[in-house]
Structure formats: C-alpha cells, structure tokens
Amino acid sequence: MSEILVLVEQVEGEVKKVTLELLTLARSLGTPAAVWAGPGITAEAKSRLAEHGADKIYVASSGDIVDYVVAPKAELLAQLVAGKSPAAVLVAATAEGKEIAGRLAVKTDSGVITDAVGLGEGFVADQSIFGGGVNVRSKVSKGTPIFAVRPNSTAPVASTGAGAEEEVSVTLSDSAKAARIVERVKQEKGARPELTEAAIVVSGGRGVGSAENFSVIEGLADALGAAVGASRAATDAGWYPHQFQVGQTGKTVSPQLYIAAGISGAIQHRAGMQTAKTIVAINKDPEAPIFELADYGVVGDLHQVVPQLTEEVNKRK
Ligand SMILES: Cc1cc2nc3c(=O)[nH]c(=O)nc-3n(C[C@H](O)[C@H](O)[C@H](O)COP(=O)(O)OP(=O)(O)OC[C@H]3O[C@@H](n4cnc5c(N)ncnc54)[C@H](O)[C@@H]3O)c2cc1C
Numbered sequence: 579m580s581e582i583l584v585l586v587e588q589v590e591g592e593v594k595k596v597t598l599e600l601l602t603l604a605r606s607l608g609t610p611a612a613v614w615a616g617p618g619i620t621a622e623a624k625s626r627l628a629e630h631g632a633d634k635i636y637v638a639s640s641g642d643i644v645d646y647v648v649a650p651k652a653e654l655l656a657q658l659v660a661g662k663s664p665a666a667v668l669v670a671a672t673a674e675g676k677e678i679a680g681r682l683a684v685k686t687d688s689g690v691i692t693d694a695v696g697l698g699e700g701f702v703a704d705q706s707i708f709g710g711g712v713n714v715r716s717k718v719s720k721g722t723p724i725f726a727v728r729p730n731s732t733a734p735v736a737s738t739g740a741g742a743e744e745e746v747s748v749t750l751s752d753s754a755k756a757a758r759i760v761e762r763v764k765q766e767k768g769a770r771p772e773l774t775e776a777a778i779v780v781s782g783g784r785g786v787g788s789a790e791n792f793s794v795i796e797g798l799a800d801a802l803g804a805a806v807g808a809s810r811a812a813t814d815a816g817w818y819p820h821q822f823q824v825g826q827t828g829k830t831v832s833p834q835l836y837i838a839a840g841i842s843g844a845i846q847h848r849a850g851m852q853t854a855k856t857i858v859a860i861n862k863d864p865e866a867p868i869f870e871l872a873d874y875g876v877v878g879d880l881h882q883v884v885p886q887l888t889e890e891v892n893k894r895k
Contacts, residue, residue, distance in 0.1 A: 582666050600670065603697050618639075630734060631738070636658060642755070649755075649757070670727065671693050690718070691703045695727075773807055778803065778805070778833055810828065813828070839884055841859070843867040860875075861875070
C-alpha cells in the first residue's frame, strides 16, 4: 500500500493528540508515515507514533526547520512528496497546518482540501466550507491529495506500526528563510485541555452577564474535563480572553460535545462550532437560532441550569 504522509504536531517533543487521529485516519487509506519536522524527537515520541500505526518516521532534525516561519515545513513535505511519491499528505487543520497545506499544494501543483472533518475511501473528504455554512464531499483531482483535517474528526485508535526511522536532510531555499522567529514566549497552560483539541467544549456568551459569572461556565467545564470557549460578544466585553473565542474570527472547534450557554447562535459563531458531533444549547429564549442546530436544548436561565448540571455531573463521578 502507498504511504500516507502525516505531519507531526508536537510541543517540546510531546506528540499532540491530533497527530494520533491523523495516523488513525491514514491507516484506513494506506501505510502511515509520520514526518517529524525539527530537532528534539524523543524515544517516547517515536514509540507513541509507532503505537498509533506509523510504519515509517521521517525525521528532519535540522534546527533551520523550526527557526523560520511555516515555509520550511512546506519545503520539507514537498521534498518528501517528490522523493517518496506518497498517496496523500495529511496535516492538522490548525492555522499553521492550513498554511503549510496551501504552500505545499502550490509547490507540488496539487489539489488541497482544508477543514476536512472526515476522510474515506477513494480519498473523499467531508468538508465544512463557507464559514461552516455548507458541508460537502470533496475529492482532489490533481497531483498528490493534501488534506488539512480538523482535530477531533476521528478518535485515535492504537495499532502497532514498525516505526522505522529514516533521517531526512532538507535543503531550504532562501525564500523559506525570509521570516525568522526571533523569540518564543511560552503561554501559561492551565489544567484544562487545549480548546481546539478538546473532546468537550463548554462555551459562554453574552447571556453569562459578566466576567465573574464565567466561573459558572468554568465549573461545568471542569466537571466534564472540558475546555472553555466564549462567543465574541463575551470576549469583546472583556469577560473572557480573546484566545478562547470560538467562531469565524476565533478558533474552530469540532469536539464530540459542545455546550453553548447564553449564546444566540449567530452565523459567525456557528462557523466555529457547527461540526461538533453533539450540540447542547442552554438559552432562556426559545426562539434563539442556536436551537435550530442543537441536538439537545434547554430553555432556561443558564445561571440556574448550568450549576444544576455541574452538580449532577459531579455526583456521578
Ligand atoms: C465579521 C464578523 C465576525 C464575527 N466573528 C465572530 C466569532 O468568531 N465568534 C462569535 O461568537 N461571534 C462573532 N461575531 C459576532 C456575532 O455576529 C454575534 O454578535 C455574536 O456571536 C453574539 O454573541 P452571543 O451569542 O454571546 O450574544 P447575543 O447574540 O447577544 O446572544 C446572547 C444570548 O444569550 C441569551 N441569554 C441572555 N441571558 C441569558 C440567561 N441568563 N440564560 C440563558 N440565556 C441567556 C439570549 O437569549 C441570547 O440568545 C462576528 C461578527 C462579525 C460581523
């Protein structure tokens, strides 16, 4: 079977969950080959990749790859596409992943599908387009198909692969070195899961009422082991930091469960969350548009409903 290249997302040597999801998807389509870009691969990372089906691990350990913004990773993948002729390339549909996918498509004269939420036989992708307003099934008709797949599109399933390591040396062009990273500032990470990767997201909107009241949303999130999100109305009001905004101009999430509390369901908010597998809306207005796309709806005051829900969840632990 042909190789499917999977670009590894990692932070300080720790493989991110989305990569395990991509390896799982790749297994159903061919032979997964992980691509590690940059220095710092650990024995633990290698076994994690192999345990999720990576038959090969291409390691491009040159520091140059991570010293410059985005372009080197696209060049590395383009080099591998030319040398290994994979059947497809999968990257995570993060901001960086989508940019890499686009650049790689230009370099290899191939078609690219971004924001895929599923990938099946014949490399047909389920794709969320027009800001999430329309779902289509798409297929690349030119070159090596490149897919940027949203986190949580599939559950990671372990399956042992050979994990054979192959060192790759990459020659970067001058243009790939046009923007150098001069400083990295580590963001303090709380105990909650990362918003775009979380299996459950609890979001609050204008209906939450104040920054202090967001503790109600956080309480439910913590009971469920979820990430906290917010509508733009809530972030613009300064009630919750902008990095947690979900929507067209915020983060795109695709969790198993999305709970929207005090959020009306504006099209720009939907764009960031409507591919969630199950959507629960809590809103005091029965006519709120969010109920049109919710799988379950509770008409009521979130300040009463959410604490009761939190209590029930905690009782069952
Ligand atoms: C170019 C552009 C980009 C945008 N990008 C984004 C984006 O990325 N993300 C985003 O979210 N928005 C975005 N917006 C804004 C978007 O149009 C909406 O204004 C915003 O989503 C509204 O947020 P909300 O639902 O929290 O507030 P509202 O629309 O004001 O809704 C509040 C809801 O809370 C309910 N409510 C009030 N009190 C309670 C209570 N006690 N209990 C239960 N329910 C209650 C109300 O019934 C209402 O339905 C964008 C807009 C533009 C023009």
